Structures are given as structure tokens and as C-alpha cells.
Amino acid sequence: MIKAVLFDLDGTLLINDLDLFMKNYFSLLREDFKKIGDEKELFKNLNIAIEKMLLNKGPKTNYEVFWDEFTKLTGKDRKNMEEFFNNFYSQKFPLLKDLSQARTNFYAKEVIERSFELGLKVVIATNAVFPIIAIEERLRWGELQNYPYDLITSMEKMHSCKPNVEYYKEILEKINVPPERAIMVGNDIKEDLSASKLGILTFLYNHENIFLNNIEYKPDFIGTLKDFFEILPLLAK
The missing domain is CATH 1.10.150 (DNA polymerase; domain 1)
Structure with a gap:
């Protein structure tokens, strides 16, 4: 769970x-x-x-x-x-x-809202190379700013960056959750799936359904955000 x-x-x-x-x-x-x-x-x-x-x-x-x-x-x-x-x-x-044609991903709001409804802690685990002002601006681009996140990782708060395992250790320490009780959802094989080194579950967002061979980290789950939305209640049981 x-x-x-x-x-x-x-x-x-x-x-x-x-x-x-x-x-x-x-x-x-x-x-x-x-x-x-x-x-x-x-x-x-x-x-x-x-x-x-x-x-x-x-x-x-x-x-x-x-x-x-x-x-x-x-x-x-x-x-x-x-x-x-x-x-x-x-x-x-x-x-x-x-200029970058930014927009919210299909089902982004739904998975965030479902996470909160299930009583889960929610972290925006973006690479901590930008200040919080820039991250909050990008959240606005996706209309994702008005949620009570437990943590938004920024350069002011964090002491390391992806894909360093210390980045994920610090997140878990800040939210007081053991690795086996957390899941990382992301699209970058190196930066996001490296969370698995700690025992964190990983969900690879792969909207093109590309079959992955010979990659360093194997995701526990793979699919679209709609897929994640559907399995989330089962993971939270």
C-alpha cells in the first residue's frame, strides 16, 4: 500500500x-x-x-x-x-x-485529485534546478497550481538533483514516508526511474507504448496517466 x-x-x-x-x-x-x-x-x-x-x-x-x-x-x-x-x-x-507550446497533460488533474482523495501525500518531484518562482509558473501553465502539495522540489529546498539517489532520499525524509510506500511517476528513464534504487515503485509515463529493451532501470508499471489513474486506487489499498 x-x-x-x-x-x-x-x-x-x-x-x-x-x-x-x-x-x-x-x-x-x-x-x-x-x-x-x-x-x-x-x-x-x-x-x-x-x-x-x-x-x-x-x-x-x-x-x-x-x-x-x-x-x-x-x-x-x-x-x-x-x-x-x-x-x-x-x-x-x-x-x-x-513559445514552448506548454499545456496540461490529459488526465494530469485527475490523477492529482484522485491522489488527494485517496489520502496520499503528493509531491511535485521536478528536477531541483529551478527556483520555486519558475516551478510555480510552470504549474500555472498546466493549471496545476491550486493543490495542497506536500512538497514541491526546488533549488532552494533540495540538496541534490535527479538522478542522484540523494534527491529521492531527501524527498522521503521531508514527507516521512519509507521508500516501499512511495511511487515515482515520470517520463525520463534515467532521471525518474533511478528512484527504484531506493526501493521506490516506479511508473513510466510512456504515451507511445514503446517497448523498452536494455534499459538501466525497469519500471514497475508503464502506461499513460489514464492507466495510472485506473490503478491508483489498487496501489493505495
Whole structure:
């Protein structure tokens, strides 16, 4: 019997064109970088700081690791740069909804609502490389923002990133649920199914019904969100 459901966001609950999203995200950011300095150098240092954050395993949060590295590389005042990024996420980031053709996935709301109805803890387990302001914005794109989630993983809260097993350990610690009582629902074989290393059940969202061979992690279940909606009451018994 499961006690918690961990949902990936992009490509699972929220459908968007990831290539378009990343292309336009970096394009908008580089345009704003031009206002404060050498955008090529800032962009290069941004990527270095992100890579450092992706390797984080604590004790600092992802947020602290990113800012320590980024300010060291750029020599920029952290307070000013935090304000710069907050402005970017509040003013420019929302444009990416249309640019990436983002929309809620079929049955996303239904599986979230069914999870709460069954008394389960619900986690938005998106990779913790974005600040909470950006994640909440993406939840709005899918009309998934008005739910009492037990946890939304963001760079401010988490001390590691997917696919590190420490990421999933921290989620379980924060919601106080043992691994065998949780299920991770996601579309990425490496990032989402790595939760199985801890004994967490996994559901691979695979709307194309592709048969998977020779993959590192085998999902416990595979299907669409409609399929997950249908088996969820059985898992929660």
C-alpha cells in the first residue's frame, strides 16, 4: 500500500516541447544578460554553475551551490544578480508558455485529485534546478497550481538533483514516508526511474507504448496517466 505519489512535471504532468523551451529560455536570458555585461561570458559561467549544482550532494542547498559558483566566476554582486533573475522569472519566463507550446497533460488533474482523495501525500518531484518562482509558473501553465502539495522540489529546498539517489532520499525524509510506500511517476528513464534504487515503485509515463529493451532501470508499471489513474486506487489499498 502506497502512502505517497511523486510526480515529475515536464513531460509528465505538463506537456511542452523541451527543445523549444530550452532554446527560448536561453535566448531570452542571453538578451537580458546583454543589459548587464558580456552575455557570452555570463552564459558560459551560468552553465558552469549549473553543472556544479547538478553534482551537488549537500550539505549546501542547490541554490547556495549555484550562487557560490556563479558569483565566484562572474565577480557580480549576488544581491544584484538575485534581483536580476527574480525580474527575469517574473517578467520574461512566462513568455515561454506559448513559445514552448506548454499545456496540461490529459488526465494530469485527475490523477492529482484522485491522489488527494485517496489520502496520499503528493509531491511535485521536478528536477531541483529551478527556483520555486519558475516551478510555480510552470504549474500555472498546466493549471496545476491550486493543490495542497506536500512538497514541491526546488533549488532552494533540495540538496541534490535527479538522478542522484540523494534527491529521492531527501524527498522521503521531508514527507516521512519509507521508500516501499512511495511511487515515482515520470517520463525520463534515467532521471525518474533511478528512484527504484531506493526501493521506490516506479511508473513510466510512456504515451507511445514503446517497448523498452536494455534499459538501466525497469519500471514497475508503464502506461499513460489514464492507466495510472485506473490503478491508483489498487496501489493505495
